[in-house]
Amino acid sequence: MSTLPTVARDVGRILQVVSLMLVVSIVVAGVNAEFYAMPAFAISAVIMGGVGTVLARWFRDAPSPGKVEAMITAASAWGVLAFLGSLPFLLIAWAIYINPYPVWMNTPAVDSTTDVFRDPLNGIFESISGYTSTGLTMASVEDDLPRSLHWWRSFTEWVGGVGVIVLTVAILARPGSGSLTLFESEAREKKSKVMPSVVSTVKEIWKIYLGLTIAAITLLLIVGMPLWPAINHAMTGIATGGFSVHGASIGEYGAIIQYAVVPIMVAGSIAFPIHYLILKGEIENFYKDLQTRWIFIWFTVGSLALTALLLTGGDASGQFTTLEEHFRAGLFQFVSATSNTGFGTAAIGGGTERAMSAGATFLICLGMLTGAAAGSTVGGLKLIRVATLLKGTLWQIRGVFAPDSAVRQLKLGERTLDEQQAEREYTEATVVFVLWIVFLIIGVAVMLWALSPEYPVEYVIFDVMSAQSNVGLDAGITGPDMPDVTKWMLILNMWVGRLEIIPVAVLIGAVLKRFDLYT
Amino acid sequence: MSTLPTVARDVGRILQVVSLMLVVSIVVAGVNAEFYAMPAFAISAVIMGGVGTVLARWFRDAPSPGKVEAMITAASAWGVLAFLGSLPFLLIAWAIYINPYPVWMNTPAVDSTTDVFRDPLNGIFESISGYTSTGLTMASVEDDLPRSLHWWRSFTEWVGGVGVIVLTVAILARPGSGSLTLFESEAREKKSKVMPSVVSTVKEIWKIYLGLTIAAITLLLIVGMPLWPAINHAMTGIATGGFSVHGASIGEYGAIIQYAVVPIMVAGSIAFPIHYLILKGEIENFYKDLQTRWIFIWFTVGSLALTALLLTGGDASGQFTTLEEHFRAGLFQFVSATSNTGFGTAAIGGGTERAMSAGATFLICLGMLTGAAAGSTVGGLKLIRVATLLKGTLWQIRGVFAPDSAVRQLKLGERTLDEQQAEREYTEATVVFVLWIVFLIIGVAVMLWALSPEYPVEYVIFDVMSAQSNVGLDAGITGPDMPDVTKWMLILNMWVGRLEIIPVAVLIGAVLKRFDLYT
Numbered sequence A, B: 001m002s003t004l005p006t007v008a009r010d011v012g013r014i015l016q017v018v019s020l021m022l023v024v025s026i027v028v029a030g031v032n033a034e035f036y037a038m039p040a041f042a043i044s045a046v047i048m049g050g051v052g053t054v055l056a057r058w059f060r061d062a063p064s065p066g067k068v069e070a071m072i073t074a075a076s077a078w079g080v081l082a083f084l085g086s087l088p089f090l091l092i093a094w095a096i097y098i099n100p101y102p103v104w105m106n107t108p109a110v111d112s113t114t115d116v117f118r119d120p121l122n123g124i125f126e127s128i129s130g131y132t133s134t135g136l137t138m139a140s141v142e143d144d145l146p147r148s149l150h151w152w153r154s155f156t157e158w159v160g161g162v163g164v165i166v167l168t169v170a171i172l173a174r175p176g177s178g179s180l181t182l183f184e185s186e187a188r189e190k191k192s193k194v195m196p197s198v199v200s201t202v203k204e205i206w207k208i209y210l211g212l213t214i215a216a217i218t219l220l221l222i223v224g225m226p227l228w229p230a231i232n233h234a235m236t237g238i239a240t241g242g243f244s245v246h247g248a249s250i251g252e253y254g255a256i257i258q259y260a261v262v263p264i265m266v267a268g269s270i271a272f273p274i275h276y277l278i279l280k281g282e283i284e285n286f287y288k289d290l291q292t293r294w295i296f297i298w299f300t301v302g303s304l305a306l307t308a309l310l311l312t313g314g315d316a317s318g319q320f321t322t323l324e325e326h327f328r329a330g331l332f333q334f335v336s337a338t339s340n341t342g343f344g345t346a347a348i349g350g351g352t353e354r355a356m357s358a359g360a361t362f363l364i365c366l367g368m369l370t371g372a373a374a375g376s377t378v379g380g381l382k383l384i385r386v387a388t389l390l391k392g393t394l395w396q397i398r399g400v401f402a403p404d405s406a407v408r409q410l411k412l413g414e415r416t417l418d419e420q421q422a423e424r425e426y427t428e429a430t431v432v433f434v435l436w437i438v439f440l441i442i443g444v445a446v447m448l449w450a451l452s453p454e455y456p457v458e459y460v461i462f463d464v465m466s467a468q469s470n471v472g473l474d475a476g477i478t479g480p481d482m483p484d485v486t487k488w489m490l491i492l493n494m495w496v497g498r499l500e501i502i503p504v505a506v507l508i509g510a511v512l513k514r515f516d517l518y519t
């Protein structure tokens, strides 16, 4: 396969860059006086940087990547990072367990939350959950984790989040299209170089991302969150990642902080090209851009609908009393789900115990499925694809009535597609949708097979949907005690979901091609 | 709308023909000495025949139908029949309740099973369940129904079944294609007359249908089923309808009869053009035809998988003891579900009580979703469409690698599609799939909203899936005591599912067109 050297070289380069994250984390561990954690990050940095350097050197003469190689590189990089990014979890857990260091290095006592990461699988789960900005966790009580691991979890989500924006906006972008979807006709131009404008685009993305993160930290400090959680929650909020430093997530705090987190999640849901335009003063994009308009409409409608469900029997375990509590829970959980952030302020399910009703659970599932804007850090199908699916289906039906000679167009937001474009984008959306459903069915089947039948089915579907949409809310099923096969299944769902399935499918396609299985 | 007169005329003609069913039923009631039921059928016949005649006369000069009109006529006819076909239920229930007749007319005592049909909604539900060959029922203990209503239920399923075959094979068929799917390019040729060969095709279908029904009656008599249930079960088996004359369905009988019913359901699953070829001696179609081959593969694999699930915890309520019992239940339920027949020999759910596990329930759901062959009486997506969806999706992904100059083909069974055909059929399949999921979500949402939260979600999904795939198995939820809104919802699911959604969508499209909402 001629693409292999290119992919290996580029994955190597990514590892080289990402290994700098581990170097930064050595410093963070030191600043927090967790000196026992510094060797773990150092060793991890050497391994990740070393593997990256070997790959980058070995294949340095590989040809430049086209779109196909870019997709395969993305799919591979997220997979490799999941494994190498698990090293700090593994090494810190073992360092605490063995305690080989002098007293001044501050090794803490063994704690049950951190100790689960002595099992490499738990660290791999946590690492891919971080890099995919999912936020499902193997940590039972996040408060008990070392700050170094708080940081590492938040940092993986933050970098993973910006990584997805760069991938979708800069690398797989279709020139001149706001939809940022990828399509085969571009992908076929294997020899087209990644545009030189990519560098400046990436710079702009980083600037906005950093600015939003600082703004989020400031906001959280103003409403009274202490510095350490403010830094972490701002990073994981803008990344729509959802890792928290508390077992109770944002439920740890009062109403004002909970409301303050909502706009941070919304900011993470908006496409970065739109952020760019709005920051340049083109405020009208709030309502003119199809996806941004629908974020506000859908978040509002969904939050009110969830509140109504919670008021009419949806709050099966009686968590809420006042109207304001119902509304706040409905708003926060729906925005958290649909922005694919995964912060929580209330229980959706209690594992085998009931918390919310099946109806409320499925409404949140619907939010997770749609997600928000392509071109942001969110997961799920993305609103542009949902619009293409629904409007495109109606357009196909109306086509039955159109005379052959008719010039047919499909209007999607500001764009007007001719018949050929419309067919192409509709097909792209349906391919993703079909594969999405297939992986969802596989995930639910494996979970039902491996889990106790005591878990209500809606909660099982919820956790799989949460993984595949990179949300991170859970209904009380996901945790260190679940069977290994279900951890691997959710790892697959997170990986497939993060890459919007097609790059993974292209990776599979590359394998098929290798074996000459394509016609 | 210029299509309205044509549709009205053709629906009228259909009503004229179908009113003959009611005339035949007068005789059946008489033969069974249920003289009190004869006026009900007579009145119904006059009303249905009268409405039909008025429509047919009034619009007799309407232009000939094209494909669009045929689709709208089909969607309308099934809807109108649901209402008019409910009259015998309503009138017989009231006749028993009021008892206005002399003693020799044999009016029985009021019975709780029959009495629910004094509510017109229950009759409409039963009628559309019959005409769509679904088999969900409002009758609690079918044994207690008058034979006239046994007959009317079976007859609606039998005629509804052949109606679907005629619709898909003769009227909406694509010439030269084995797939029997409809597509817009044909539909656009509004002026194309229905082919003269339709009459001879319909004749052949009727001959085969009648032959298979007689063969089924004979088989059931041989294995020991009494005449009356043999006639009814043969009719509803070949129609893959699934109404039974027993509350316990085929579970009323022993193992031998249960096994004997399986090939009847399989026969009903095979496309009628394939039956025709096989009867002409071309036996190789059993394995050469894509759909027929997959019926045998999928039924076998699914039955064994369900047996395995039942053996490993899936039989949550302990219904089965021996290995043979597990196998027989797995085989019968899977074949009944996937052939969309809906006969039962075991409980899948007991309403709020558990019978089968969620995993087993969902495996049966998967069978209901796929269904069997297009061109037979089954519902669901149909195997050809499932094959198009799955192979087409892989084909789209492989397309990413193909150079622009490549001549790409998609092989579906015996047919080799060029790129344009493949795109067209893939789009047709995805449109149906997207709409299918949308209506399923709507159905489940309404059920969850209106039903007690005590019902496990998998059983709620099961009953909606059963309605939309025209199966008729239920998990203990569907019955006369369910809220009216859920009955209306299932009525909609049955109607939409029977017509494979697109004709209903075209009907909606016609309305949209009327209001100039299409671009």
Ligand SMILES: [K+]
Binding pocket: A133, A134, A135, A240, A241, A242, A340, A341, A342, A470, A471, A472
């Ligand atoms: K998340």
Ligand SMILES: [K+]
Binding pocket: B133, B134, B135, B240, B241, B242, B340, B341, B342, B470, B471, B472
């Ligand atoms: K049926």
